[in-house]
Amino acid sequence: MLFLNTILTKKEENIIIKEAAMIRIRKIFAGILAVSGLVAGSLFAARLMLINGAGATFPYPLYSKWFYEYTHVDPTVNFNYQAIGSGGGIRQLMEGTVDFGASDVALTDAQIKEAKQEIFHIPMVAGAVAIVYNLPGVTGTLRLTPETLSDIYLGKIRRWNDPKLAGLNPQLSGVSENIIVCYRSDGSGTTSIFTSYLTNVSAEWKKRVGSGTSVNWPAGLGGKGNPGVAGLVKQNKGGIGYVELAYAVQNKLAFAALKNKSGNFVEPSLESTSKALAGIMENMPSDFRVSVVNAPGKDSYPIAGITWILVYKNLPDRAKGEKLVQFLKWAVTDGQKYAAALDYAPLPPAFAKRVLEKISQIRY
Amino acid sequence: MKKEKILNAVFKGSAIFASVVVFAMWLLFFFEFIKHSLPSIRKFGFSFLANTVWDPVSENFGALPFIFGTVFSSFLALLISLPLSLGIAIFLNELAPLWMRKPVSFLVELLAAIPSVIYGMWGIFVLSPILRNHVQPFLSNHLGFLPLFGGPYYGIGMMSAVLILSIMIIPTISSVCREIFKAVPDVYRETGLSIGATKWEMIRISVLQTSRVGIFAAAGLGLGRALGETMAVTMVIGNRPEISFSLFAPGYTMASVIANEFTEATTDVYLSALTEIGFVLFLMTFFFSFISRMIVKKYTVSIHT
Numbered sequence: 001m002l003f004l005n006t007i008l009t010k011k012e013e014n015i016i017i018k019e020a021a022m023i024r025i026r027k028i029f030a031g032i033l034a035v036s037g038l039v040a041g042s043l044f045a046a047r048l049m050l051i052n053g054a055g056a057t058f059p060y061p062l063y064s065k066w067f068y069e070y071t072h073v074d075p076t077v078n079f080n081y082q083a084i085g086s087g088g089g090i091r092q093l094m095e096g097t098v099d100f101g102a103s104d105v106a107l108t109d110a111q112i113k114e115a116k117q118e119i120f121h122i123p124m125v126a127g128a129v130a131i132v133y134n135l136p137g138v139t140g141t142l143r144l145t146p147e148t149l150s151d152i153y154l155g156k157i158r159r160w161n162d163p164k165l166a167g168l169n170p171q172l173s174g175v176s177e178n179i180i181v182c183y184r185s186d187g188s189g190t191t192s193i194f195t196s197y198l199t200n201v202s203a204e205w206k207k208r209v210g211s212g213t214s215v216n217w218p219a220g221l222g223g224k225g226n227p228g229v230a231g232l233v234k235q236n237k238g239g240i241g242y243v244e245l246a247y248a249v250q251n252k253l254a255f256a257a258l259k260n261k262s263g264n265f266v267e268p269s270l271e272s273t274s275k276a277l278a279g280i281m282e283n284m285p286s287d288f289r290v291s292v293v294n295a296p297g298k299d300s301y302p303i304a305g306i307t308w309i310l311v312y313k314n315l316p317d318r319a320k321g322e323k324l325v326q327f328l329k330w331a332v333t334d335g336q337k338y339a340a341a342l343d344y345a346p347l348p349p350a351f352a353k354r355v356l357e358k359i360s361q362i363r364y
Numbered sequence: 365m366k367k368e369k370i371l372n373a374v375f376k377g378s379a380i381f382a383s384v385v386v387f388a389m390w391l392l393f394f395f396e397f398i399k400h401s402l403p404s405i406r407k408f409g410f411s412f413l414a415n416t417v418w419d420p421v422s423e424n425f426g427a428l429p430f431i432f433g434t435v436f437s438s439f440l441a442l443l444i445s446l447p448l449s450l451g452i453a454i455f456l457n458e459l460a461p462l463w464m465r466k467p468v469s470f471l472v473e474l475l476a477a478i479p480s481v482i483y484g485m486w487g488i489f490v491l492s493p494i495l496r497n498h499v500q501p502f503l504s505n506h507l508g509f510l511p512l513f514g515g516p517y518y519g520i521g522m523m524s525a526v527l528i529l530s531i532m533i534i535p536t537i538s539s540v541c542r543e544i545f546k547a548v549p550d551v552y553r554e555t556g557l558s559i560g561a562t563k564w565e566m567i568r569i570s571v572l573q574t575s576r577v578g579i580f581a582a583a584g585l586g587l588g589r590a591l592g593e594t595m596a597v598t599m600v601i602g603n604r605p606e607i608s609f610s611l612f613a614p615g616y617t618m619a620s621v622i623a624n625e626f627t628e629a630t631t632d633v634y635l636s637a638l639t640e641i642g643f644v645l646f647l648m649t650f651f652f653s654f655i656s657r658m659i660v661k662k663y664t665v666s667i668h669t
Contacts, residue, residue: 087628111630180518185603185620187420187628210421213628221520221614222603224624231488236496236518 051324054082055089055102056189057225058127058244059307062342063102066335070327073334077323086189087213093119093310099320101310104189105213106289120362121288121308122328123355125336125344126277128268129194129303130248130255132230134239135160135175142256143168143265146201146294146302149258152179152240153198154205155219160238177238182229184242185222187213193305194242197293201302242303245269246343262298272301273345281351288358304345314363321364328359393646401640403632412640418605420625425637427644429605433615434645437522437597438590441529446583449534450572453541458567469542476535484599487528492519492600495527500612517612524600525615529593533586540585544578545571577663584656591649594619618645 053063060083067079084092086103093101094115106121131149133142148164151157157164160175184191195211209215223232226247233239233253245268248255257265266272279297284290292304309328315321332355336346347355398405404412408425415426456469496519507513548571556566572579594617602614603624618641629635 085627087630090630178516185598186624187630212421213630214420214625214634216417216419216421217604220604221518222624224598224603228599232520235488235493235520 049077049320049323050080051077051100051320051327052080052082052098053089053100053102053309054084054092054098055310056086056104056307057083058104058189059102059125059344061246062125062339062344065338065342066331069335069338070330073330074323074326077327079327085187085213086192087187090310093312099311099315099317099324102307103310104305104307105192106291106308107310118313120311120313120358122311122332122359123288123306123347123351124309124331125339125346126273126292126304126306127193127344128245128270128273128276128301129190129197129242129305130245130253130268131258131303132233132241132243132248132253132255134233134235134237135172135177135254136237138169138171138175140169140171141254141267142172143259144256145259146197150198150202150205153181153183153217153219154202154208155181175238180232180236180239181217181220182232182236182239182241183217183220183222184225184229186224186228188225189213189305189307190226190242190244191215193293194303196291197303200291200294245273249343258302260298260300260302261294261296262300264298266299266301268301268303270340270343270345272299273304274348276300276302276304277306277345277351278348281348284351284354286358288355311362313361316364318364321362325359325362325364328362329356332356332359397639397643397646401636401643404636404640407633408637412637413644416605416607418621420629420634423631423633425633427618427641429607430616430618430621430641431644431648432607433522433601433605434591434617434619434648437525437529437601437615437617438587440522440526441533441590442583442587444526445530445534445537445586448530449537449541449582449586450579452534452538453545454567454571456538457542457545458563458571469539472535472538474535475531476539480532480593480595481599483528483532483596487524487596487600488520491527492524495519495523499523504612511609512611515608515610515612518602518614520600520602520614521612522601522608522615523611525597525617526611528596528600529590532593532596533589536589537582537586540582541575541579544575544582547578548574577660580663581656581660584653584660587656588649588653591645591652592619594623598623618642 060081063081067081071078081102086105089098089101089103090107090111092098094111102124107115107119112119131144135142145168148157148168151164158179160172160177160179166173192211192213195205195209195215198205198209199211209218221232223229223241226243229241230243230247230251230253233241234251243253247253248268255268257267260266275297276292276295279295279300280290280292288306288308290306292306294302295304311324311328315324332347332352336352339346404425408415412425413427413431415424416428417424417426418429419425452472456465456472460468496517500517500519500523503513504517552570552574553566556570561569597617598620601617601620603616603620604614605616605621606613608615622638622642626635626638629638
């Protein structure tokens with residue numbers, strides 16, 4: 001019957017039929033298990049809420065840590081964040097494809113007018129932009145003033161042993177290398193912070209170049225991303241560039257001390273960034289759209305910036321809105337303790353309190 | 365019989381559908397590009413193609429540096445890789461011992477399988493330091509008076525980009541050339557040898573000359589690949605929108621500027637200027653392929669005439 005070529009006894013035939021039936025039963029059972037597993041999984045996933053965000057790459061390591069730690073605080077909500085850049089985050093938020101955006105650069109007045117409703121800027125952490133350089137023989141930290149830094153980036157100072165630089169740093173007079181200026185070729189919040197500092201301190205820069213996530217650099221080479229600039233500086237003797245402090249620390253690049261508004265030479269660090277934040281608190285506008293560059297304070301580092309999470313004041317979805325607001329409150333309070341380990345400057349407590357008040361104004 | 369008729373109809377229908385889809389996609393690209401570039405076209409007109417400034421802050425955009433960078437790097441890469449690819453194809457087809465052909469051709473094809481980003485990283489970590497420390501100082505000291513080797517050198521720049529691009533298009537050109545050389549009938553080779561040609565003369569007359577059109581088509585393919593190459597180029601070209609005839613200088617290509625600035629382009633004019641650059645690249649690639657096909661068609665002589 002089954003095996004045409006073999007002659008089987010009745011007994012053997014029965015055994016084969018029984019085994020075929022057993023195999024069929026096992027397959028059906030496995031199928032039921034798989035389907036019920038899928039159904040249970042999707043039911044569970046349906047209970048798990050997904051909140052979508054997109055934006056800046058600078059805070060991405062910290063946000064990833066926060067989303068992970070927050071699952072211990074509230075296991076029913078999951079966050080999905082795409083680090084597509086500050087500009088991308090702003091655009092996606094305005095088009096309504098994400099629940100929150102993240103940006104290192106505040107919305108311009110034109111963008112605020114274009115947005116259909118009011119958008120809140122919620123400060124999360126702050127970062128410093130370090131000026132890194134590659135001068136192997138030179139000992140001690142380089143000292144730069146706003147004038148010399150802008151002249152270097154304008155292409156007016158071309159050599160390291162230029163008297164304007166050697167005056168502050170005598171160890172440079174023996175250096176023969178040319179200055180190789182490096183900048184970000186991709187649009188970035190780091191560029192935005194750095195160029196707004198240069199715009200603030202140099203009238204010529206303000207006229208010729210201006211500030212933004214991408215600008216028309218008068219001189220130098222472009223590298224892609226913070227790692228690109230760090231790589232360019234590392235590889236070229238005499239290179240100078242600007243990177244987020246975390247990259248300078250992790251790549252063990254030498255960074256310069258900058259002269260701040262009070263006249264002191266300050267190195268970039270978490271403390272000097274927090275001091276810069278504290279310095280601007282008095283003149284903080286209520287919408288937190290403030291620039292932290294050239295902040296007052298004797299220990300403030302002059303090139304610092306806040307990174308914001310952008311949300312609509314009136315959130316459309318009640319359940320999601322509630323969870324998002326709870327997360328934001330956690331981030332500016334308990335979440336701040338994870339910042340320092342990842343080289344981000346936490347918000348000063350007084351600042352965090354004002355941010356909490358702002359978060360409480362979000363409606364859902 | 366009816367079942368076969370239905371199957372045939374289904375097969376014919378899906379083949380027609382596939383071709384229509386490809387053509388429709390091309391049309392869709394074309395119209396979407398035009399639609400999204402309109403703000404920039406309205407603002408700048410044709411002067412966009414001649415303007416050398418790229419300033420996102422004052423919203424003054426011009427595509428000339430990028431067009432120059434793309435064309436300069438791709439044609440130079442083609443110039444370098446064409447002799448090398450021909451050499452590889454001739455060696456593998458005519459000169460190499462039989463046991464060597466498969467492994468070596470496999471290695472050459474493997475070059476094509478390496479991702480573009482890896483080429484870029486190799487360029488940053490291996491090629492640029494070699495250029496900066498050994499090759500470029502030598503060229504600058506001895507040939508620095510030529511505009512081609514003038515100015516300061518950084519390792520990173522047009523020279524790195526051209527070298528990496530030429531390595532990337534060698535497998536394309538050489539494998540197409542190999543197929544073409546294989547298609548030359550042995551009769552031609554035997555004829556050449558029989559009238560007393562040396563091995564090299566035989567290759568030159570019987571193989572290379574008869575395959576001229578095919579080699580040109582292979583070069584067109586390689587050029588198409590080089591024009592569109594993004595990641596490897598953007599990592600080593602220096603990303604500076606300046607026109608310079610020196611190989612040491614940094615440059616910028618159309619694909620690189622789109623890859624670098626598209627996600628962060630915030631204003632409408634900025635975004636549409638980048639889209640317009642994409643449109644120019646799209647048209648340029650299409651134009652070069654079209655010219656290449658026309659020339660091939662014109663000069664193809666059928667073996668049977």
